[in-house]
Amino acid sequence: MNVITSYILLLMNIVLLVCGQILFKLGLQNSGGLQWMKLLSSVHIWGGLCLYGVSTMIWFAVLSRLPLSIAYPLQSLAYVLALIPAYFLFHETINFTKIVGVAVIVFGAYLIVK
Numbered sequence: 001m002n003v004i005t006s007y008i009l010l011l012m013n014i015v016l017l018v019c020g021q022i023l024f025k026l027g028l029q030n031s032g033g034l035q036w037m038k039l040l041s042s043v044h045i046w047g048g049l050c051l052y053g054v055s056t057m058i059w060f061a062v063l064s065r066l067p068l069s070i071a072y073p074l075q076s077l078a079y080v081l082a083l084i085p086a087y088f089l090f091h092e093t094i095n096f097t098k099i100v101g102v103a104v105i106v107f108g109a110y111l112i113v114k
Contacts, residue, residue: 003066005065006062006065006066007066009058009061009062009065010062010066010071010074010075012058013055013058013059013062013075014074014075014077014078014081015081016051016052016054016055016058017051017052017055017075017078018078018081018082018085019048019051020047020048020049020051020052020055021048021078021082022048022085022089023044023045023047023048023051024044024045024048025090026044027039027042027043027044027045027048028045030042030044031045070112070113073108073109073112074109074112074113076105076108076109077105077106077109079101079102079105080102080105080106083098083102
């Protein structure tokens with residue numbers, strides 16, 4: 001499998017991780033916080049767990065194709081992608097400090113793959 005396919009798999013892994021976190025957050029909001037019995041019956045929580053399971057399978061494929069020293073640091077791009085739903089779905093503020101942090105992560109990811 002070529003390198004482009006390996007990076008596409010890594011991107012899929014990252015997107016699934018972020019989507020899983022979104023579902024976890026929605027499940028926690030809908031259940032009223034960390035209430036374990038309600039969380040056990042939450043469709044959002046189970047959906048997030050399923051996404052994490054698929055993401056783990058994809059991660060195995062990534063690790064079989066890319067060096068860990070490249071793949072793992074690039075997963076930090078999940079922090080960058082998570083800001084989008086944090087802002088639009090959860091109405092969290094994105095201040096200058098967060099933007100600078102994202103820029104540092106993106107620049108670091110660029111240096112990793114360069």
